[in-house]
Amino acid sequence: MAFEGLADRLQSTIKKITGKGKVSEQDVKEMTREVRLALLEADVNYKVVKDLIKNIKERAVGQEVMESLTPGQQVIKVVKEELTALMGGEQSKIAVADRGPTVIMMVGLQGAGKTTTSGKLANLLRKKHNRNPLLVACDVYRPAAIQQLETLGRQLDMAVFSMGEEANPVDIAKNALEKAKEDHHDYVIIDTAGRLHVDNELMGELQQIKAEVQPHEIYLVVDSMTGQDAINVAESFNEQLDITGVILTKLDGDTRGGAALSIKAVTDKPIKFAGMGEKLDELEAFHPDRMASRILGMGDVLSLIEKAQTNVDEKQAKELEEKMRTMSFTLDDFLEQMGQVKKMGPLEDLMAMIPGANKMKGLKNAQFDEKQLSHVEAIIKSMTKQERQDPSIMNAGRKKRVAKGSGTNVSQVNRLLKQFEEMKKMMKQMTNMQKGKKGKKGKGMKLPFM
Template identity: 90%
Template sequence: MAFEGLADRLQSTIKKITGKGKVSEQDVKEMTREVRLALLEADVNFKVVKDLIKRIKERAIGQEVMDSLTPGQQVIKVVKEELTELMGGENSKIAVADRAPTVIMMVGLQGAGKTTTTGKLANLLRKKHNRSPLLVACDVYRPAAIKQLETLGEQLTMPVFSMGTEANPVDIATKAIEKAREEHHDYVIIDTAGRLHVDNELMDELQEIKANVKPDEIFLVVDSMTGQDAVNVAESFNEQLDLSGVVLTKLDGDTRGGAALSIKAVTDKPIKFAGMGEKLDQLEAFHPERMASRILGMGDVLSLIEKAQTNVDEKQAKELEEKMRTMSFTFDDFLEQMGQVKNMGPLDDLMAMIPGASKMKGLKNAQLDEKQLSHVEAIIQSMTKKERQDPSLMNASRKKRIAKGSGTSVSQVNRLLKQFDEMKKMMKQMTNMQKGKKGKGMKFPFM
């Protein structure tokens, strides 16, 4: 999970101050010293850390906090607000041109994931905003760059405009916009060339494309795992092109978080999107407040709900609720639900979105093993249709056959059967409790 080390350090630091009825100036100094070290370890820009700690300290020992009934909680509120402000304050929307198409220019160094991010952004615009983007292949230098974008276009069933490797990138971009107007595309996303490092030749070409097509947005794609280097790259590109925003890739990886926490402060340009995985639907709008909540262990319910709404079929959810009410929930239903939960992303990331999950008994240091889910799937898929519908059919020989077919043991099969039975009992209890209160069944919004 992104920010894992930073999150653990900050959460343990602020925990010491949370329950205090009174907070002294010395408490605040000790806490801010720990926060400072945590941020520096996360590769956050030194000047950014210095300014942030100064603001937190001034607010935390101010009258508003010291005179409150819950000073410990007020200090955490201050830390959260300052982290949120550091990352941009609020989600920054994409600009929309007065006259279609809206032109987005994607820039960045080689290896940052620019071409893939171009495809992801087009997919997001179509799925969430019902837009019709045209992808434009302007990287005529990197071997197979055009082919890569065309392959992405095929996967997404989305048009890609290209003129081959011999054409001038400025001409390609200009003609692509004409094509978009003819075919009524409302967005044009230009995948420009990158280099291994910033050089004059690259910048001259990008400035020429900018001057000719007058893009509504210029997004710099940076690899968040490069830490402080990503901030330096952002500064260089911003000086030359006056960026409108940044897209961070690989924010789901083992990143220390320095880039996300420094870029806005150093460049004064917002982080617009974050890549949260390799799949083409794993690009998300960046919400500073939600990210600050996750870093401080407060969860991110809004993002969890959005993931559920995107990945869970509403009709299936209603059918499932009815099955829970009538106790006709089967292993087939269970398998279907597992698939929908897996589509929402890595389990560790989902747990981080649940407020207080890190403090829950048994979950604090739990490693959520995705392999265990695969074992469960294999066991269920090794059952016959009748066995999935009616687990009471299971006898010793059936269990042995299922264990052999799934590459597991009989004890693992028994454990799953027991857990499934307990889950059905719990559903029945919850349904009965809800009926007793309101005369109607339970609602399961994420199922």
């Protein structure tokens, strides 16, 4: 997960003062020193760290904290607010043209993921905003760049405009805009050429395209794994092109997070989107407040709800609710729900969005093995329809047959059946609580795929 090292360090640091009835200046001094080290280790720009620590220190020893009833919690509130402000304060919305198509130029160095991100952005605009984008292949230099964009277009069933490798990129962009108007596309996403490093030839071409098509947005695509280099690249592109925003790729990887925490402060341009995986639906709008919450272990419920709304079928969810109410939930239903959860992304990332999950017994530092999901799936699929509907008929012979058919062992089959029964009991307790009855206290149930 992104920011993992920084998150662990910050959470352990501020935890020390959370429960304190009083917070002294010395406490604040020690905490800010630890926060400073954590940020520098995460590759955050040192000037940015200096300003952030100064702001936290001034507010943390001010009246709003020292005279509050819960000073420890107030300090955390201050840290969250300052981190949020550092990353831009609030979500920066995408532009919409008053007339004609909205033109977006995608710029950046080679290897940052510009072409794939162009496809992801087009997909997001169509799925979440009901738009009809046109992808434009303006990278005539990188081998197979045009073919890559055309392949993405086929995968997404989306229009791609190209004129081949011999055409001038400025002409391609100009003709694409005319084509978009003719075919009633409301967004034009121009995938421009990159270089291994910033050079005058590249910038000259990008400036010509900008002058020709007058883009409403110029998004710099930056590989967040490159740390401080990402900041230098952002500064160069911003000086030459006056970018309107940044898209961070590979934010799901083993990144220290320094780019995301520095880029807004250094360029004064917002982070618009974040790439959270390799799939074409794994591009998310960047919310500074939600990211600050996740860094500090407070979860991110809104993003979790949005993921669920995007990936979970509403009709199936209502049917599931009814089955839970009538206690007719089966292993078939569980298999179906597990499939929908898998669509939402890696389990570690989903758990990070649940407030307090990192503090829950059994979940802190838990390793979610995606292979276990496959084992559970194989066990259930190796059962007969009757066994999936009524697991109580599973005797020793049936369990042995299922274990053999699923490539597992009898103890794994037993564990799944036991945990499934525990889950059904928990559902019954929740249903009783909803009816106003007092439910019995649960015993710390584990999900069958953990």
